[in-house]
Amino acid sequence: MFDADLIIVGAGPAGMAAAATAAGGGARVLLLDEQPEAGGQIYRNVGTSGESKPFLGKEYFAGRPLVDDLRATGITSEFSATVWRIEAGGRVVWSRDGASTVSTATHILLAGGAQERPTPFPGWTLPGVMPVGAAQILMKTAGLLPRNAVLAGSGPLLYLVAAQMIDAGMPPQALVETQTLAMMLRATRHLPRAISALPMLIKGLGLVRRVVAAGVPRYKGASGFEAVQTEDGSIAFSFQAKGREHCLVTPLLLTHQGIVPSTHISRACGVAHEWNTAQQALQPKTDPWGATNVSGIHIAGDGAGVGGAEAAQSAGRLAALDILHRLGRLSKAARDRSAASDRLARKRAMAIRPFLDAAYAPPPQILAPEGGTVVCRCEEVTAVEIRQALKAGANGPRQIKTATRAGMGPCQGRMCDLSVRGILASCGANPTAPRARTPIKPVKLGELAALAPHQETTS
Numbered sequence: 001m002f003d004a005d006l007i008i009v010g011a012g013p014a015g016m017a018a019a020a021t022a023a024g025g026g027a028r029v030l031l032l033d034e035q036p037e038a039g040g041q042i043y044r045n046v047g048t049s050g051e052s053k054p055f056l057g058k059e060y061f062a063g064r065p066l067v068d069d070l071r072a073t074g075i076t077s078e079f080s081a082t083v084w085r086i087e088a089g090g091r092v093v094w095s096r097d098g099a100s101t102v103s104t105a106t107h108i109l110l111a112g113g114a115q116e117r118p119t120p121f122p123g124w125t126l127p128g129v130m131p132v133g134a135a136q137i138l139m140k141t142a143g144l145l146p147r148n149a150v151l152a153g154s155g156p157l158l159y160l161v162a163a164q165m166i167d168a169g170m171p172p173q174a175l176v177e178t179q180t181l182a183m184m185l186r187a188t189r190h191l192p193r194a195i196s197a198l199p200m201l202i203k204g205l206g207l208v209r210r211v212v213a214a215g216v217p218r219y220k221g222a223s224g225f226e227a228v229q230t231e232d233g234s235i236a237f238s239f240q241a242k243g244r245e246h247c248l249v250t251p252l253l254l255t256h257q258g259i260v261p262s263t264h265i266s267r268a269c270g271v272a273h274e275w276n277t278a279q280q281a282l283q284p285k286t287d288p289w290g291a292t293n294v295s296g297i298h299i300a301g302d303g304a305g306v307g308g309a310e311a312a313q314s315a316g317r318l319a320a321l322d323i324l325h326r327l328g329r330l331s332k333a334a335r336d337r338s339a340a341s342d343r344l345a346r347k348r349a350m351a352i353r354p355f356l357d358a359a360y361a362p363p364p365q366i367l368a369p370e371g372g373t374v375v376c377r378c379e380e381v382t383a384v385e386i387r388q389a390l391k392a393g394a395n396g397p398r399q400i401k402t403a404t405r406a407g408m409g410p411c412q413g414r415m416c417d418l419s420v421r422g423i424l425a426s427c428g429a430n431p432t433a434p435r436a437r438t439p440i441k442p443v444k445l446g447e448l449a450a451l452a453p454h455q456e457t458t459s
């Protein structure tokens, strides 16, 4: 007997929408998320945020109904529940408070979302330098606001957080942007397609307008990032822009170079992946319903390809409809009928991606760092060590891991994996080997031992 018909990993827009749809169709759903509350990245903490953080905007508070829908009959939600392994036979192993549990279901939906791309450059590991998404997490959870921060890099989230900081009365000291006019011009060829995502384009332009209206200095086409710590613990951030050297001193440097699908869990359970050249990242291969090559496993939301919250919700509902059909609870005709509006919504939301990918592509020196820049933060492995391992014959992420320990630390390679692949690609090696190993999140030996089957004692 299975514990549920469907286990959903991730309570972001995709997972929450899928849970409501599946439970509405009569399925027993177990929803697991490692965070203490539902919401995912965009709606993090929205259930308890009250009206105390108006600077997060009405789009943030629009996530409340999704969270409320989780109270529906048929949904069991477990929070602070970290999934670290998925096994054949629909077995999902998750950990909470140092103890692991195995839950089973006939179907599994992975809705683990995206992660920020690593942004390695000299000094990126110093205290006082952090990803912009991490700062936003502190804004959403603790209401902490960065003072006099410098935002550096590229991508829509950089402008969103800048606008939220402005609305909160703590505008950034400056925006240092790596995209160039040439990139923007090249991206315009994708604009005709992006027009069907007009509201998103308008929203993006609105964010930039707010930054401009607030008088935040912008440095465009910036390169050559380097951060050093000053005597008083601030960060001296130097870079080149428009042929000039600049140095800004800030208590907090927030970096960003876009987001990419979080694929460790899907790779670890044998799902086929492909290399997304536009994003320079791996993404799982799915059919239009999110079904994968592994029987019983669907993927929805940003984890299947970055598309934003609306696309994620639609993808979650589409996957749930397909799973209801496979469970025998929905005819094929009813599934297809119910899917029509979400298919269209998802297509529209995804239409803007080629434009965004081209306009905000990360610069080569961030994708494939060089010299003494730390790549693997856990094991302190530098770019030059990885390049030396390549010269010595390593030809894939696994050999590099064996030769240098890059990816062997507590984050299990979630941070450095893309940079290692970027270096491989820049050296003409194949960056696409998909395999990842469990546990995908750190787990204690005692926890593993407690899970082992009990030995029969014979006298």
Ligand SMILES: Cc1cc2nc3c(=O)[nH]c(=O)nc-3n(C[C@H](O)[C@H](O)[C@H](O)COP(=O)(O)OP(=O)(O)OC[C@H]3O[C@@H](n4cnc5c(N)ncnc54)[C@H](O)[C@@H]3O)c2cc1C
Pocket: 009, 010, 011, 012, 013, 014, 015, 032, 033, 034, 035, 039, 040, 041, 042, 043, 081, 082, 083, 084, 111, 112, 113, 114, 115, 116, 133, 134, 136, 157, 160, 259, 265, 300, 301, 302, 303, 307, 308, 309, 310, 312, 441
């Ligand atoms: C740092 C960050 C901040 C972002 N902020 C915004 C924003 O403010 N506005 C916006 O429009 N877009 C934002 N995005 C983009 C955002 O990810 C998508 O728009 C949308 O949230 C995707 O929805 P999703 O359901 O696919 O995934 P997510 O919303 O990312 O939800 C995934 C959920 O899965 C859970 N999870 C992942 N792995 C495991 C595991 N192993 N075990 C248990 N639970 C797991 C996570 O805790 C998370 O709650 C952000 C992205 C990132 C990376």
